[in-house]
Amino acid sequence: MFNWCQGRNRHRDNGLSSISSDVDHGQVDPELLELLLQDRLSSKQKLFEKLSSSRLIAAIMPKKQEQVEMVQALFVSNDGRQAMPVFSCLDELKSWNQEARPLPLNAIEFAQQTLTQGLDGLIIDIASDHKFVIDGYMLSCLANGKEWKYPHQDREVLDFIEEICLEIDGVKNVEIKQGQDCDLQVTIYGPNSIAQKVVEVSQEIAHAEIIRERAPQGADLFLRPLL
Template sequence: MAERALPGHIAAALAGAGGPADSAGQSWAGRDLSGDGNPLHNFDADDGSADAGYLAALAALEDGSGTEAQVVATLATARVFVPIVASLAEEAESDHGLVADKEADMALVTLTAPDGRKALPVFTSVPALQNWHPKARPVAVYAARAALSAVSEEAQLLVVDPGADITFVVRRPAMWALARQRDWTPSYADQEVARAVSAAVDVEPSVTGVELVQAPATATRSARGTVIAGGGAGPELRMVLHLAPGLDAQAVQGIAGLLQQRLAADPLFVERVDSLELKITR
């Protein structure tokens, strides 16, 4: 087969540059794109494995020596992979009745949580992503950047390694903290949240006490069946109200409704509490 000739303008450009060259006319011959002087991107030395700090914090959470906050803190500097998949556009017919080639658009993958909220999945390693969706393309980003993408997609959850041995859910307040590159304190350990709740209940004489604790729904379960005290979707905050005796059901319901209205009107509480579970004792 005869060698195919280059278009004249391209051949002239190559000849003027002394051979194959880049758009600035610099020859490719002898050039080396490796090394610190020519990084291809932020992760050019990345082998696709999970961040060691994240794995250590997750193992500590599993054995009971770590906390959710420590896991989220490791994500602040960790690289994750966001899955991108190709979605085919519809075929277009030309004026001559010929069908044009399909165009493929790359789309960000989102999930729907059991409670209906939108979630963005991210993966700590390439194998974890490929096991979940073999055709998904891994795009490496810092977890903070992934959290920012989740916010822009109006997602309320960041789900780390769905389908893996341990799936860790980063709930909305923690996800926002990652996106803003700020430290995160869980609402059940946040003293400012506790003060906001105290201010809301102090005006109710029928409330004799209040406790804020980590709700059981924050727990998750590993593939081995181990229950882990963190990483679940929530509700993450349990508010235990102690009421004076003698109140009927209607009075109790009225007190609970008023407290929920006051807390829903508190900007700090709304920002830092993803979801609330109310328990009443007498």
């Protein structure tokens, strides 16, 4: 997970659109706002599911340049990563920049644009206390219409970890749950004699592509000796 708290704004030429007052007045979806305001540990999956059918608004900025009147705003973090700021409603857009004009699309289309343009993420309501970053595997899932789950509920992630751990001689059981300071907490039940092997397996898991992609905050492994 990357720190998008600090950075600068920039712009990119893009096609223009505007909200039709007959269809969309630019108001916030109450259900979307409620999910954005909730604790992320418990609401992230519901928020992702809601975004799959939500309208968001990008920012189009005036630019005094020959043959270019308006450009789409981007955000650049201090480490050079680029994201597209999008907003849940016109009020959030205007609180970020009074000069910005709205470009409404559904969240899936914005996710697809983000990947096509080689950007690193979407930031929803960047000027608010409830801002939400969509990047990495979640961004890919949204763009491609795939289901996203917490790592500890992702069957492919669980199967991968269980298979590696159960290959250690002496392991009787593997328990995987949501971590506190990481994505996953893995408890391996076996004799003390496999402690070094557990350390080696933890490194193998940490460097696995599926873990780096779907559980970027990593996994903590613990050995619990059998009585």
